[in-house]
Amino acid sequence: MDRLKFFLMNLLFRPVYEEGDILVCYASQTGTAKNLAEQAGNIIRSQGMTASVSSLADLKPTDLERFKQVLMLVSTCGEGEIPDNGVAFYDQLQQLPTLNARVALFALGDKAYAKFCEAGHLFHKELINQGASFEEDLVLVDGNPVEPMQVWLQDKLSINSAAATIEETSKELTLELVERKQLGKECGETGEGNIAYRLLFKIHEETAFQYQAGDLLGLIPPGDNRERLYSISSGPSVRENHVELCVGLLSYQQDGQTVYGACSRYLTSDLEPGTQLKAQWKAGGGLTLPATEDPMIMVATGAGIAPMMCLLQERLHRKHTGENWLLFGNRKSSADFYYQDELEAMLEQGQLTHLETAFSRDSEAKVYVQDVLGQQRERLAEWLLDRNAKLYVCGRKDLRDAILGQARQALAERGLSSEDITLKLEAMERDQQICFELF
Numbered sequence: 001m002d003r004l005k006f007f008l009m010n011l012l013f014r015p016v017y018e019e020g021d022i023l024v025c026y027a028s029q030t031g032t033a034k035n036l037a038e039q040a041g042n043i044i045r046s047q048g049m050t051a052s053v054s055s056l057a058d059l060k061p062t063d064l065e066r067f068k069q070v071l072m073l074v075s076t077c078g079e080g081e082i083p084d085n086g087v088a089f090y091d092q093l094q095q096l097p098t099l100n101a102r103v104a105l106f107a108l109g110d111k112a113y114a115k116f117c118e119a120g121h122l123f124h125k126e127l128i129n130q131g132a133s134f135e136e137d138l139v140l141v142d143g144n145p146v147e148p149m150q151v152w153l154q155d156k157l158s159i160n161s162a163a164a165t166i167e168e169t170s171k172e173l174t175l176e177l178v179e180r181k182q183l184g185k186e187c188g189e190t191g192e193g194n195i196a197y198r199l200l201f202k203i204h205e206e207t208a209f210q211y212q213a214g215d216l217l218g219l220i221p222p223g224d225n226r227e228r229l230y231s232i233s234s235g236p237s238v239r240e241n242h243v244e245l246c247v248g249l250l251s252y253q254q255d256g257q258t259v260y261g262a263c264s265r266y267l268t269s270d271l272e273p274g275t276q277l278k279a280q281w282k283a284g285g286g287l288t289l290p291a292t293e294d295p296m297i298m299v300a301t302g303a304g305i306a307p308m309m310c311l312l313q314e315r316l317h318r319k320h321t322g323e324n325w326l327l328f329g330n331r332k333s334s335a336d337f338y339y340q341d342e343l344e345a346m347l348e349q350g351q352l353t354h355l356e357t358a359f360s361r362d363s364e365a366k367v368y369v370q371d372v373l374g375q376q377r378e379r380l381a382e383w384l385l386d387r388n389a390k391l392y393v394c395g396r397k398d399l400r401d402a403i404l405g406q407a408r409q410a411l412a413e414r415g416l417s418s419e420d421i422t423l424k425l426e427a428m429e430r431d432q433q434i435c436f437e438l439f
Contacts, residue, residue, distance in 0.1 A: 027086025
């Protein structure tokens, strides 16, 4: 099909809406693209059209051919990387010779990074190669995406500005450091443990600012222009206009010298109590508050404990009845068992049903959280299959395959076939019963 014929077909299709009208799909690492996609889906439905909203992780490229119009939102993470839930789709996309769809692409990025909107560019290049997109189908967005998103929807859906209203997904806040405490035992800089701190900030707003469990804060250290994202570690209902972070001090060796991360060093050492700084609140990723009665399994390593503390505090404040099971991993129990006193108190009071730990440097045979989870596969299968438990995981990227591997084995021991296990785990991720927040 030549380009002119393809273009004319799309023009003819556009005014007539029926089942399978529009697909809004996304690749999102921190939740912004997902949030925007869900809002777009609601706007489309409000105009009398049908809309499907889906992560690219739940789609194959040929699925796009079932829709008359495809709106794709793609964030860029790290140094020009594709979000985790878009990688498999992109790999499949590269294998196709042609794709009989018309895709408009909304790419989110940050010009402070050299590879601005790189993931969007990668997707767009492949879509052009397959005749599914043209040069004018790519929109690049830096900073707050709300206004560009509204303009984009007006253009793509032929609706007025009032109908295309998008709620804010971020907001600039002024924070003041109130208190900073080291987590774990005093380990100095001797390598005994991973150094981390809990930082309490006051939010300077005229009215009470209400964030949600799972939200993030973006911070930029002085002399830098690159934003770093941190999971909020305090429950939103615990203390009005205050927010807490758990920040690990990033360090590595270079040419025989210890080099520290600019932002983590600033927050954990240089920032003085009473100092104010600007931050960007961002509507969160997938680790949202479960329903009151749903059990929750939390797997966290290092500073990945932050969103779990937020969830636990909020569940306790709201008097949720669902059971809580936490598996926490770090290097040494004597140095970096973060929030140890609070967690052990929750366990003693029955607020945590199970608390299990893995400290990799406590013995010659290194033990990690996935190993500890593997010792409880029967319980894992019961909670996931019989009790509809949420499984939340926060830590390094390699944790995803390790935890899914244990879940796969747990389901196999319940008698599910390999094919059924694959379908079940895909459904659990699609329905956000299993969620990952990886860094």
